[in-house]
Amino acid sequence: MTVIIGCGNLLRSDDGVGPLLIRRLWELGPPPGVRLADGGTAGMDVAFQIDGATELIIVDACRTGAPPGTIFEVPGEEVETPPLTAINLHDFRWDHAIAFGRWLLKDRFPRKVTVFLIEAASLEPGMGLSPAVQEAMERLAADLVRRLGRDERVG
Amino acid sequence: MSANSVGTQGAKMDVHVHALGRVEGDLDVRVAIEDGVVVDAWTEATMFRGFEIILKGKDPQAGLIVTPRICGICGGSHLYKAVYALDTAWQTEVPPNATLIRNIAQACETLQSIPRWFYALFAIGLTHRNYSRAKLYEEVARRWAPFTGTSYEVGVVTSAKPVEIYAIFGGQWPHSSFMVPGGVMCGPTLSDITRSISILEYYRETWLEGVWLGCSVDRWLENETWDDVLRWLDEKPQHRDSDLGLFIRYCLEIGLDKYGAGPGRYLAMGTYFHPEKYRYPNIEGRNAALISRAGVYDGEDFHDFEQARVREDHTHSFFRGSASLHPFEGVTEPVDPAEGKKQDKYTWAKAPRYMLPGGEEVSLEAGPLARQVIAGRPGAEPWQDYDPLFLNIVRELGPSVMVRVLARMHEAAKYYRLVRQWLSQVDLNEKFYIKPQELPEGRGFGATEAARGALADWIQIKDGKIENYQVITPTAWNIGPRDRHGNRGPIETAMIGATVLNPEDPVELAHIAQSYDSCLVCTVHAYDARTHKELARFTVGPGAP
Numbered sequence: 001m002t003v004i005i006g007c008g009n010l011l012r013s014d015d016g017v018g019p020l021l022i023r024r025l026w027e028l029g030p031p032p033g034v035r036l037a038d039g040g041t042a043g044m045d046v047a048f049q050i051d052g053a054t055e056l057i058i059v060d061a062c063r064t065g066a067p068p069g070t071i072f073e074v075p076g077e078e079v080e081t082p083p084l085t086a087i088n089l090h091d092f093r094w095d096h097a098i099a100f101g102r103w104l105l106k107d108r109f110p111r112k113v114t115v116f117l118i119e120a121a122s123l124e125p126g127m128g129l130s131p132a133v134q135e136a137m138e139r140l141a142a143d144l145v146r147r148l149g150r151d152e153r154v155g
Numbered sequence: 156m157s158a159n160s161v162g163t164q165g166a167k168m169d170v171h172v173h174a175l176g177r178v179e180g181d182l183d184v185r186v187a188i189e190d191g192v193v194v195d196a197w198t199e200a201t202m203f204r205g206f207e208i209i210l211k212g213k214d215p216q217a218g219l220i221v222t223p224r225i226c227g228i229c230g231g232s233h234l235y236k237a238v239y240a241l242d243t244a245w246q247t248e249v250p251p252n253a254t255l256i257r258n259i260a261q262a263c264e265t266l267q268s269i270p271r272w273f274y275a276l277f278a279i280g281l282t283h284r285n286y287s288r289a290k291l292y293e294e295v296a297r298r299w300a301p302f303t304g305t306s307y308e309v310g311v312v313t314s315a316k317p318v319e320i321y322a323i324f325g326g327q328w329p330h331s332s333f334m335v336p337g338g339v340m341c342g343p344t345l346s347d348i349t350r351s352i353s354i355l356e357y358y359r360e361t362w363l364e365g366v367w368l369g370c371s372v373d374r375w376l377e378n379e380t381w382d383d384v385l386r387w388l389d390e391k392p393q394h395r396d397s398d399l400g401l402f403i404r405y406c407l408e409i410g411l412d413k414y415g416a417g418p419g420r421y422l423a424m425g426t427y428f429h430p431e432k433y434r435y436p437n438i439e440g441r442n443a444a445l446i447s448r449a450g451v452y453d454g455e456d457f458h459d460f461e462q463a464r465v466r467e468d469h470t471h472s473f474f475r476g477s478a479s480l481h482p483f484e485g486v487t488e489p490v491d492p493a494e495g496k497k498q499d500k501y502t503w504a505k506a507p508r509y510m511l512p513g514g515e516e517v518s519l520e521a522g523p524l525a526r527q528v529i530a531g532r533p534g535a536e537p538w539q540d541y542d543p544l545f546l547n548i549v550r551e552l553g554p555s556v557m558v559r560v561l562a563r564m565h566e567a568a569k570y571y572r573l574v575r576q577w578l579s580q581v582d583l584n585e586k587f588y589i590k591p592q593e594l595p596e597g598r599g600f601g602a603t604e605a606a607r608g609a610l611a612d613w614i615q616i617k618d619g620k621i622e623n624y625q626v627i628t629p630t631a632w633n634i635g636p637r638d639r640h641g642n643r644g645p646i647e648t649a650m651i652g653a654t655v656l657n658p659e660d661p662v663e664l665a666h667i668a669q670s671y672d673s674c675l676v677c678t679v680h681a682y683d684a685r686t687h688k689e690l691a692r693f694t695v696g697p698g699a700p
Binding site: 009010011019037038040041042043044045048103104125126127 | 205206208209220221224225226227228230271275302308311312315318327328329330
């Protein structure tokens with residue numbers, strides 16, 4: 001089973017792209033064997049959502065200075081942040097969740113983790129995506145459905 | 156916890172606690188230390204929260220979508236009070252089933268929070284090397300060290316269970332919007348109820364009784380006084396050696412019963428409604444319909460809670476002016492912090508206050524200890540919770556870090572019992588929703604008790620749109636700044652008088668901040684009060700290296 005988790009805060013404009021992509025995938029109809037989760041701004045619960053997945057895909061917004069709407073595809077091991085000791089429940093992000101999930105699930109941890117990051121234009125308080133991010137979200141949603149709909153896996 | 160220490164020469168210093176959170180913003184606690192004792196404290200919230208601005212002019216139901224996203228930890232509580240704000244504004248009818256499901260969901264979120272907060276946040280600090288000479292230290296480290304402790308994993312993993320019940324009814328947790336004016340958006344089946352019961356029983360057996368209490372829920376809830384608790388401790392080895400037994404013994408050994416008292420004045424807005432007595436939600440009838448009661452304790456006397464007596468003083472907050480206003484009249488006009496600092500403003504948080512009968516405006520502590528003190532008020536109706544234990548403990552021992560934590564943990568047993576009852580009361584053949592009439596004008600008030608304390612929304616609807624929406628969170632009650640009279644907020648008060656063993660690593664201040672479980676990541680900055688030199692800075696939350 002593939003689990004796709006969209007993370008971010010709907011109330012901070014483009015930071016909501018993760019949860020909104022989950023909603024879009026739901027509308028498009030996820031391929032069989034795919035479970036969707038709106039991770040929102042939960043921390044540790046992202047890790048609990050991973051259980052049972054052979055493959056994990058995380059989607060979030062980022063701020064790197066690239067043009068807004070740029071989509072980065074990052075292998076999970078590149079963004080995991082061990083050690084686990086510097087975690088606070090209220091500042092627990094998906095990178096912690098991956099590390100935490102690895103500890104929690106041990107040999108049940110997914111064999112493959114991929115993180116998609118979409119460059120945000122605005123993180124101001126407010127709801128709704130900027131045009132470039134909206135377009136990137138649509139593109140990634142269609143791409144995920146296409147890729148996961150075939151037997152060959154994302155990567 | 157990482158301390159970037161600066162050499163200390165003087166005997167007086169400031170400690171600054173800073174928080175960084177993606178969701179809720181940051182909290183800096185700046186503490187002045189003189190001769191190893193905290194002499195002053197300032198809580199500074201460093202992020203502007205704009206929900207009220209986001210909501211203005213939107214559809215009245217936007218609060219159901221927006222407020223559960225305020226927090227990644229207690230979104231269910233936000234939904235619960237947001238829906239009651241609309242129920243009261245639209246004068247809806249809520250069928251008993253919907254009230255039961257809302258209660259179940261709210262309580263399950265708190266049941267999740269209790270072990271997760273204890274093991275993943277609070278107990279880690281108890282393994283700090285400062286305590287390595289304590290007799291019980293080795294046992295504490297063996298059980299509660301992060302990731303390796305014998306209780307840590309079971310505590311953290313079991314914490315995910317109650318919100319599975321939430322998801323059965325709410326579709327997802329966190330950030331569900333399944334509670335709507337007039338009821339809930341779900342049609343549970345018998346198998347949903349039986350699955351929920353089995354999840355709840357798993358929580359009870361695996362963690363609550365098996366690891367935490369070392370006895371049955373019923374046995375623990377027989378305790379009515381601190382003496383009863385001490386007798387319980389000696390009654391059986393299983394009690395002494397449970398995580399709760401160990402926690403009490405360790406607190407008494409390392410002195411967590413001696414500091415962090417706070418204001419000693421408490422506020423509960425109450426939560427969980429009697430399904431028949433809140434069919435027609437309204438502000439006036441709210442107190443009488445509550446199961447977990449609302450109330451105010453001023454240190455000597457109890458008062459009925461009245462939402463009309465709530466004020467927000469923004470004299471020291473980065474908002475224009477210096478008034479103290481009821482949330483219906485609330486203003487959210489931010490000023491540039493650089494300008495604000497010239498007017499002695501130092502935080503983005505307003506200072507919530509409560510006007511006692513007689514006109515005095517006071518700060519009040521919100522949270523589990525507040526709820527449990529209010530639960531001790533005599534005169535409860537048959538359907539209301541009466542529980543004298545914590546009022547007795549506060550009167551016998553005085554409040555402290557230990558007592559605040561015990562109150563939070565105590566609720567796991569109480570809420571387990573309530574959820575178990577409510578699950579058996581759902582009538583699957585009856586309605587879960589009654590479509591309301593959407594009134595174009597109105598005022599509503601909805602409140603609940605999140606894990607962290609009293610949480611409320613005030614909504615004003617005009618021409619079918621939100622005219623004004625104000626949220627006061629429990630964290631705001633606890634981390635609020637000074638008011639126009641110069642009186643400190645609860646956490647500022649709790650810091651005063653704490654003895655810091657090592658000013659370069661003031662773990663004691665972390666315990667105080669964490670005992671309030673504010674939904675902010677705190678960073679503490681220690682300053683020499685004479686030289687104003689920063690001595691230490693550490694983030695509250697993670698455990699000792």
